[in-house]
Amino acid sequence: MNRYDEAIERMVREHAEVVRERIERHTVWEPNTGCLLWTGANVFGYGVVTTTAPRLPVRVHRLVWVLNHGPIPEGIDVLHHCDTPPCVNDAHLFLGTQLDNMRDMIAKDRYPRGERHHNAKLTVEKIGLARGLRLQGFSQHSIAVRLGVSQSTLSNALTGAHWKGVA
Numbered sequence: 768m769n770r771y772d773e774a775i776e777r778m779v780r781e782h783a784e785v786v787r788e789r790i791e792r793h794t795v796w797e798p799n800t801g802c803l804l805w806t807g808a809n810v811f812g813y814g815v816v817t818t819t820a821p822r823l824p825v826r827v828h829r830l831v832w833v834l835n836h837g838p839i840p841e842g843i844d845v846l847h848h849c850d851t852p853p854c855v856n857d858a859h860l861f862l863g864t865q866l867d868n869m870r871d872m873i874a875k876d877r878y879p880r881g882e883r884h885h886n887a888k889l890t891v892e893k894i895g896l897a898r899g900l901r902l903q904g905f906s907q908h909s910i911a912v913r914l915g916v917s918q919s920t921l922s923n924a925l926t927g928a929h930w931k932g933v934a
Contacts, residue, residue: 772839774818775825779833786834789816790827794855802849803856812852831855832862844868850877881930888916894924894933901925 768776779786793807793814805814805827814827832845835857839845846868849859863871872878882890889897893914900910911921923929 768838768841770821771823771825772829772833774821774823775830775833776838777820778818778825778830783834786830790831790834790855800849800851800854801856802851802854802859804851805853805855809853814853814855827855828860831857832860846871850875881932888920889914889924889930891930891933894930897921897925 790805793805794803795806796802797804807827808815810824810826815824816827816830817824826845828847829839829845832839839862842864843862844865844867845860846863847854847859848861849856851859854860879885881887897910897914900913901907907921907925908918911918914921920929924933
């Protein structure tokens with residue numbers, strides 16, 4: 768068991784009522800989604816509290832899981848059905864692996880693909896232009912230079928290795 772989960776279990780074991788009170792004090796109900804949103808400190812959108820002895824920041828949704836269900840098995844994550852990181856509503860939480868989380872993300876179309884990806888160099892419009900230029904006989908290299916991308920980036924888009932949904 769990792770030290771964060773050990774700290775959570777110790778905190779729940781020794782201070783369960785204090786933990787419950789703190790969660791109540793730092794959450795607000797969101798009526799449209801049913802989420803119970805953490806309003807205290809957060810890291811990357813996930814609610815965090817600091818445990819005592821040792822002082823470690825732990826995610827509140829994991830703390831809620833342990834409080835209501837017991838220990839989290841090694842290598843397992845606490846995931847959100849609602850896809851809302853600050854949510855600590857126990858009914859919105861479930862256990863799964865990192866692979867389960869990735870599959871859930873893809874199934875719900877939350878995976879940033881195409882223009883939504885933070886590293887995207889191309890757009891659907893530019894790929895369409897590149898395809899037209901290829902049909903006119905321009906080389907991939909010359910098109911890539913014109914579009915300001917590498918030849919391999921352009922090739923991956925044109926062959927469907929990346930940008931699979933762009934016809």
